[in-house]
Each structure stands twice: as structure tokens, then as C-alpha cells.
Amino acid sequence: MATGWAGDGAVQDQIDATVNDAVSRARRQLRKGPGLMRCEECDAEIPEARRMAVPGVRLCVTCQELHDKEQASAAMFNRRGSKDSQLR
Template identity: 55%
Template sequence: MAGGWTRDGAVQDQIDDTVKDAVALARALTPHGPSAEDCDDCGEPIPPKRRAALAGVRTCIACQAERDKAVRHSAINRRGSKDSQLR
């Protein structure tokens, strides 16, 4: 169902593009390569099971949890902005 000036499927295309962008960003931020044996932040040993589960891990679970709290995400969906569609 198209609305206004949009073609059929345009809204779904916006959703798909947003998901693809999020997946690409997550893949880019995922560590790769050899894992560290000690945490880069606190120096504590990283458990062998964590190193085996996630290649390229550089932090222990506690330090990674703190890093994850500091991540900010944009609350604005620029592709789906009604203001941009009205202009």
C-alpha cells in the first residue's frame, strides 16, 4: 500500500535499509583476529571460554558491560522522517 507520493513497498525498503545499516555497523564493531589473554581495561585474565566464543575479544565481561552502557544510539530515523517526506 502506497501513501501520498511514495511507491508500493517504499516503507518496507526504508525498514530494510535501516536493518542492513545496523547489521553492517555491528559487524564492523565486532572484534576479529587473535584474542587478548588479559583485559585491555583492567588487566584481569579473560576466561578461555570467552576468548573461544568471541574471536578478537580484548576486554573482560565486566569491562565490556561498562563500555556497552556508554554507547549512544540516535533516536531519529532519518529515512522515515515525516518532515523530509513533506518537503
Template identity: 60%
Template structure:
């Protein structure tokens, strides 16, 4: 049940918005197909043939991809719209 100025569906809309942001961010991070690199864009190490075949358009080796994934986790809980409580502070 919503209270204050928010409508009854405000909480659900906020949840859906947060989930959609996460989905958009994840889709944006996927390789866009095309030819995979033979050497990592970051460190220059060879990218295994099996990885290139499994992920079309891959640009990073496994180690560098893991580092990138960890870096992306920092932003995973961020909601740019903010909650009503944070806007009232």
C-alpha cells in the same frame, strides 16, 4: 500503501535499509579473529581463558564489554536516512 511523493515500495525500502544498517553495525562490532588479549584493553583486568577460547580476537573483559554494549545501545535506533515525516519538518 504509500502516499505523497513516495513510491509504493518506499516503506519497505526504509525498513530494509534500517535493518541492514543494524546488521552492518553489529558485524562491525564483532571481534575480527586473531589472537585474543590476555588482559582487557580498557581496565587491564585478566580475561578468563574460557572467554578467550569462545571469542577469538576478544579485547575486553566481560564487565567492560557489557559497558560497551550499553554504550552502543544509544545508537541502535538511529536511522541516518530519516523518515519522510522528519524531512518535512
């Protein structure tokens, strides 16, 4: 089957690369050790249940949500590009 510029399995390779990048990024962000008693951003108390559930926690839920939104917007890019850019 002719696929144009892409070789056989190229789409699956791109999907695999995207998934591998996301897993690597998530593993790098995992903290270890004891968590903080107070949020390092806003100095709010971090509940014991959160400290037990998330090893190495450093942010309260509110600050963590803001941090996650910032990370998500920075990580969005189009790996494949447009068809026009591939034809040039």
C-alpha cells in the same frame, strides 16, 4: 493505493536499509585472531572460556557491557522523521 509522499514499498525500503546498516555495523565490529589475556580497559583477567567463545576478544564482560550500552545509545535515530517534516 495512494500513499502520499512515499512511493510504493518505501516503508519496506526503510526497514531493509535499517537492517542492512545494523548487519554492516555488526560485521565491522567482529574481531579476528587471538584474544587478549587481560582487558584493555580495566586490566582484569579475561577467562579462557570467553577467549575461546569470542575470537579476538579485547574486553572483559563488564567493560564490554558498558561499551555496548554506549554504542546502542549512539546508534538510535529516527530514519523516517515526523509526518510534519515530510509535509514542509
